[in-house]
Every structure is written in C-alpha cells, then in structure tokens.
Amino acid sequence: MTVKELIEEMKLEIVAGEENIDNVIKGGYVGDLLSFVMSHAKEGNLWITIQGHINSIAVATLLGMSAIVLTEGSVLTEDAHKKANDEGIPVLSTNLSSFDFICKLSSKGIL
C-alpha cells in the first residue's frame, strides 16, 4: 500500500513531505524512544509515534521509512516541518492514540 492510499483509507491529515506520498509502506513500527527506533525499525516501515521533533525526521531519513504518523494530535515542530519537506518524509497526523490507530488499521485489514 502507498502512503497516499493510507491517507485516504484512514482519513489522515498530511502535514509535511507531501511530494513523497507515493512511497510504498512495508510494515510498521511503533515507538517514541528514538534510539530504540533507530536500531530496530526497518526500511519502508510506517512509523507511528508522538515525537514530532527534528530528530524524528533524521531517524526516518536514516532508515528510509515510508512515512511518520504523529498520533494524539502531536505537533510537528517548525524546524522538523522544514526538514521533512527537504528530506521528503511524509508526516501524517491523527488524533487517535498509537494503540487506537493500529487497532483501526488492523480492523480495516489495511496492514
């Protein structure tokens, strides 16, 4: 599935990196401790987190993740917004918690 299809299916808001919404999602990863995510998430993963700061974009870029979903309405900081656009990392937003977001993904049979 592509990020674009995910946005439509889950009715997500895209907050940055719109140019790359054709990225293909290969599995997902949930986590808010960046160091742990950095050493465990995989290329192509959809990353579900509350961390909307500039280092989140660096981690997603490093691993070649397909997109970031910021849950519980977490805000993307201004510098992170710019970096996400520069690096082409789509950042999506939802008011659901990480748990509820994944439950919804699962119940819709999306991932």
Add this chain to the structure above:
Amino acid sequence: MKIFYDFHIHTALSPCGDQLMSPNNIVNMAMLNQLDVIAITDHNTCKNCEAVMKVGEEKGLLVIPGIEIECMEEFHLIALFHDLKEAKYIEDILRNHMPNIENRADIFGEQHILGENDEVIGEEKQLLLTATLLSVYAIVEKVKEIGAIIYPAHIDRSSYSIISNLGFLPEDISFTALEVSNNANLESYIQKYPEHLIIKSSDAHYLQDIAERESYILADTVSIEDIFRCINATS
C-alpha cells in the same frame, strides 16, 4: 559576587551544532556578551572541551568542561567537571554504553573535533546524538561519585526533558539544580521548584544563541570550585 554564566553551549562536534561553533568564535562571543564563565557541553562527548579551555585561558574567560549526557530514558542531563580528566573518565563510561551507530553527516550533521586555532583535527565517526544504555540513576551515581555536578537539562521543553519523558522529578534522585532553556520564564520555575537552583542556559547551537549577560549565580570568586560549591549548596 554575581557571576554571569552560560553552562550549556555546543560546538561543531555536536552534529546539530553549527560549523561556526569553534573555540575562538565561542570564547569571543561569550566575552562580547560579557559572560564570566561558560561550559562546553556537547552530546555525550568532551572532545572539544580542551581546545575551548585553552582559548579561554589565553583570553581570560573561565571555561568549564562538560558533557550533555543522554540517558536511557532519553532525556538530557548537564554534567560539569573540575577538569578534563574527570570529563574523559565519564566520556569513556558513556562510550562503552552507546550503540555503535555510524554518523551520517548528510542527515545528522558533521561531528568535527577542533584545535585551539579552530582547525579541524579529527572527526568523530560514531553518532553522538543518541541515548546511552545507562539509566539516569546509573549516570547520576557515576558523576556524583567523582565529585562532579549533574542536573537535568531544559526541563521546560517537550522533548529530551526529564519532565516530558518521566512526567515528574523522581524523588529518589537528589538534584541540587535544574536547567531551563532560554524561552522559559525563570521566575515561575523558581517558584515551582523552591528547593532547587534554577539554572538558565542557552543550549546554543549557533553563535548568536549564546547567552547575554543575564543569568547569574552568587559565588565568592570566578573559579570552578566556588561555582560548584554554589550549585551544590542549594539543597
């Protein structure tokens, strides 16, 4: 006497630090701002402290060697040391407890080790911008054991702060000081944490962010001993 300080300054060794954060530029800017003392606090390393200390000594500015440590719980702590030997001792402990991830300068930024003439004398290959595998408890114990100073950094921030990540100050760790960032309302933190010394530092990654002559502590002389005594005395 009032001693005007900035105890949280990054150099070009921190990947997020600007390349212009060189020993001479930092010392010159701090002196221009009429500070009495600064501390160099790169992420999980003290490798640029020596050069800045040398420049400070030549120009007459006290430079304290420090490290901004990231604990397992992924928040930052400022450690300040009496000398380079202490700093190096803690750096070695951190290094033995860091994931071996190579820095990607194109993503995180360069990690330059600089000499006292601002020349690049080396490059840190290992990514510094990461958590160590040591808990806050272990780190505080190690730093206090050698008589150095440690306190949580920028507790007013929403990321990399003890308050944002743990939700509270654990009662079983005794910090004498707490740091707030430039944007924080100092008075409100002094009221909220009356038993702590509230230190307001810049966390400068760019020259223009180095503190003005604004925050001060009261110590007998501009010396590391007296400054540390003042920070420790609060509790």
